[in-house]
Amino acid sequence: MVHGLSSMVKKQKRTTYQHAMIKLQNVEKVYRTSSIETLALNNINLDVKKGEFVSIMGPSGCGKSTLLNIIGLLDAPSKGHIEIDGSPVERYTDKHLAELRNRKLGFIFQSFHLINDLSVIDNVEIPLLYRNSSAKQRRDAAQEALEKVGLSNRMKHFPKQLSGGQKQRVAIARAIVGNPEIILADEPTGNLDSAMGNEILGILQKLNSNGTTIVMVTHDEAMAKKTDRLIRLFDGVQVS
């Protein structure tokens, strides 16, 4: 019955997909040192529709994180074309790319990347520091984001006082505080036990059901199967 409902939701979602939120064409990434050249990504073509939940899987070193960094505009491809929400980004300046990351993208990392010297709410506020928002707007938005992930009672705590699952929920709150249209999650459950991992996935699914496009890198087949689409990489090549 639950499975049936889930399929129905998926079918309904598919009908709502509009245009490609993320578009990659013939993307290639080569790392060069003085003596060696490594092809990390080879001829990647990818369309992620608005509101889609896509997972990327593959063995270690196959280029999953590189692909996510390129989608997240944290790294530039050696070759190929990238569009985010219909805008080609190749000629964007550092300032423009930073603005795009701030407005359109939210990041979740395996190792949380929380700043230990800042309280939970101050960590969540970070993306809003790079916008013209007032202190009150920042505080209100951060409180709302923490409420969404069920951590409103931990606002004044510091990261060291939290469990792994709580830390990842803070990281999710930080990713969604600016209402981005895309969330990029790099192995968000990699450092968590399965119960906590499922809880985090549940939060991501809830965000996705509200229209947020999500791209998640994972090693966990079971987690990947719960997403709309699975992309497999092997030695930098997209195999499915």
Added chain:
Amino acid sequence: MLRHLFKLIWNKKGTHSLLIIEVWAAFMVLFGVLTLIVFNLRNYLQPIGFQYENVWNLELATNQDTTEIAAKLQRAVQRVKSYPEVVAASRMSSNTPFSANQIGNSVTYNKVDVGADFYYTDTELHKVLELPLKKGRWYTDADLVGKFIPIVINQVMEDKLFQNESGLNKVIKRDDKTMYKVVGIVDKFKAKGQFMSNNPALFEMLEKKDRWNGNILIKTKPGTDANFEAQLVKDMALMLPGWGVEVGYLKDSRKNRENLTLVPVLIFLIVSGFLLTNVALGLFGVLNLNIAKRKGEIGLRRAMGATESGVTGQFLGEIWVLATFSLIIGLIFAVQFPIMHVFDLDKEIYLIAIFAAVVVIYIIVTLCAWFPSKQAARIHPAVALHEE
């Protein structure tokens, strides 16, 4: 963002405490040195108030001679004045310009008590040193018949003693037996040279029978050379057998005197220069280490929307906030100096020194933070996030 930086530094105050103390110590040393420099510079910019070019100091020491000293001194002055090379000559107490001697006392007028440097001279000093009179005149022999001892004071003395009144012809008291009458006012008289502050000065007329003050200041004609000096010494030795005769040039005395001020300032400057260099190197090292430790945070901030210049700005901002914490502590100490009138210096000197020290500290921390901050901005976000 500023609030965020304050929070970040405040939450890490334990880690940063040594750095805060280091910057605070640098500020205090700099404040001390700059106070000394500002004090001397302000003095240097004020004219000394008299001419010392071609002025010689003939120092006569009576040694074992005890007979008719006053008469012999008077004859010596007359003899000096008789040379064609001499423009003017005046007897003076041992605290001649640029000498190390000082004679001080205080005088009272209407319950206002002012301490001043006392100079005992005859009627010719203003001619020898070309001391311009602002008001009144220099004392003359005729003044000696009066009830009060004639004196000339300088402007700062008039301001302090008489407040808004004119000091001319006023009678002031040194003690119950000694009363003075002000007959003239000169502008400035910085006898210890360019670096001396413009202190109150009082010129008291020497009596003819005075036997204690054996210095004669001689204004010579331009081009007067060592031949005349030799002749003068020889003539004096013949005229005053058994006396010590020594000639010095005020121009040379001025150089020696000014070196006595400059040398300690230079020493302090070198010491504080070393200290500031150490602080700068320390800051540079700590910041470099900080950035290496915070690569993950740099990557995160880039991912969250920080630009390269934003990262540079953040690290510069952090060091400015840290310096501000140190300076706030430093200022608490430094402002006590003008408030409590320490060393009796003008408030302005301390305020200028505080301002200059704050500016120098901010410049130093900016220079130290600039390169590491730029390095931080250049870290590739994907690499930084991966390293964490």
